[in-house]
Amino acid sequence: MKLYIKNMVCGRCEVAVKVELEKMELPVISIKLGEVELSRELSEGEIKSLANTLTSLGFELLQEETSKMIEQIKNLVIDLVHYRNEKIKINLSTYLSENLRQDYSALSKLFSESEGITIEHYFIAQKIEKAKELLVYNELTLSEIAIQLNYSNVAHLSNQFKKVTGFTPTHFKKLKENTRKQIDSL
Template identity: 70%
Template sequence: MKIYIKNMVCSRCEMAVRTLFDEMKISVLSIKLGEVELSKTLENLEKKQLSEKLKSLGFELLDDKISKTIERIKNRIIDLVHHQNEQLKINLSSYLSEDLNQDYSALSNLFSETEGITIEHYFIAQKIERVKELLIYNELSLSEIAFQLNYSSVAHLSNQFKKTTGITPTQFKQLKEKKRKQIDDL
């Protein structure tokens, strides 16, 4: 049996959910972003208790098909952008369509109607968040970041970054360094 959980976005989330299932003595076959595969179907009381405990951790148990599909799309994109850099060179629509075993236009329409933005805009937003992360780490140059995230050029990355955030990557980096210095002065 698979259950779907909203707001699982990183490996720490997976660990927190695994710990919760262990505490509740619910046998888990596998956990990945937004999905938990169980060895058995949950009783109604177990499901209710699980839902309450997940909420206390900032997660949400998803019951309806639309919410599950939207969360699966988001989790696949987050995983792709933040954890599978080498995969970013693939076609997003093909990736989602194959992974979710559904027609991309149906997924796209559902996502847009539910979330108020397109899958492409959500994907770009995640890529920009990843760029911010990599700029803060200060381990890669802007060219290396552009290459890693499959931008055609540094200019393309910079234009998309500015369009999304209102500032250039260089300005973002300078702001973060200034804030860091102020914290260090404390």
Template identity: 65%
Template sequence: MKLYIKNMVCARCKMVVESEFEKLGLQTISVELGEVELQNEITDSQKEVLLKNLQSLGFDLLDDKKTKTIEKIKNLIVDLVHHKNSELKINLSDYLVENLNQDYSTLSNLFSEIENTTIEKYFISQKIEKVKELLIYNELSLSEIADILNYSNVAHLSNQFKKITGYTPTSFKQLKDNKRIQIENL
């Protein structure tokens, strides 16, 4: 049995969610971003307790097909941007079609309808958050960051960064209160 969970965006989320399943004695086969596969069916009472526990931690169970698809799109994008830098060179629409086995225009229309933004804008906001993270770490040059995140050049990264944040990457680095946004709030 598979359950779909909203707001799972990182490895730490996976650990927390897996822990909640263990607390209830539910054996998992796999725990991935936004998705948990169980060995056995879950009872309604277990599902109720699980939902309550997950919601207290900022997660939620997803039930309808549209919401599940949106969450899968978001999880694929988060995983791509934050964990699979080398794969950023592929076309986003091809990546989503390949992983979700659905037509891109269907995915795009559904995402826009539910999220009130485009897949592309969501993808860009994830990339900008990754840029912020890398700028704060101060281990890579802007040129290296542009290369890692598959920007055509530093100017393209800088222009997009300023358009989204209102700051140049350099002025953002100099801020004492770096304004990063949690991934699940994008």
């Protein structure tokens, strides 16, 4: 049985969910961002109990198919931008279509109707948030950040960064209080 969980956006989220599933003695096969696979079906009571537990931790057990698909799209984008270290070799639409086994135009329409923004804008927001993180760490040059985030050049990254944040990357880096956002609030 597969369960889809909203707001599961990092490794610590996976650990928190795993701990709760173990407490409930549920048979876990795998856990990844936004998704848990169990070796058996759950009773209505178990589902309700799990939903309540997850809600108390800031997660949400998704039961509608549309919500599940939106969360899968978000988790694939988050994983691609924040947790993969290799450069993406295919474009975003192909990546999502292949992973979700759905036509990209259908995914795009569903996402836009549900979230009020396009998948591309969500992807850009995630990339800019990752750029902010890398700027704050001050370990990479702007050129290295552009390469890591698969921008064609520094100017392209800088233009998108300014459009999203209102600041140039250099000005953002100089700010005393960096205005980073949590991934799940994007």
